[in-house]
Amino acid sequence: MNATVKAVAVTGVGAAVAVGRRMTTRRRELRRSRSDHWLAVTVDRPFDVVAGLAELPGPMGELRGRVEVRLRPAPGDRGTEVLAVPEDDDVSREDLRVALRKTKSLLETGDVIRPDTPPTTHPGPAGKLLRAVIGKSAGEGRL
Known part of the structure; x- marks a missing residue:
């Protein structure tokens, strides 16, 4: 060479x-x-109604003091945006994402809406894969 x-x-x-x-x-x-990015969800309720609450219901109320929460009117007068970021290392982004999703459901319907059961209960590999994906999406799925 x-x-x-x-x-x-x-x-x-x-x-x-x-x-x-x-x-x-x-x-x-x-x-x-x-880790510093805000997670957000749009709630189909007027800003005045959501901002007038003493505290957010359900899981977001339970996380009070461990997450920073901001409210703002959604663009186009389409409800309220609830933004949150963890302030405490004990609150994972997955936990915060689930809390936002449940709080949105509580504010809009008064109840936490749960997805239907999986369409299959097949014990084979496809059924196991489906259960794994559904279980993981509960925390990391879209808001």
Whole structure:
């Protein structure tokens, strides 16, 4: 191998290492910034009604003091946006997401609406996969 080929190989390895380090740093920053992002849900109730409550019902009331909550009118006069971010390490984003979803349901209907049972109770691999997906989506699904 001549000197030029060796120099190109060393330069390529150095560039790959630099790119890898940059990507790792960016991933760390992204993970850190995601924990500071507000979770939001739009409630189909007028802003005055929701803002007039002494505290939010259900799980959001139970998380009081451990999450920061903001209310604002939804765009286009379409209800109220409830925004929340964990202030305490004991409150996971998944728990907060579930609490927002249940609070939305309580404010809109007066009850926590639960999804229907899965369409299959098959004990085979497909049924197990379906149960796993449904169980995981309860906390990480869309609001």
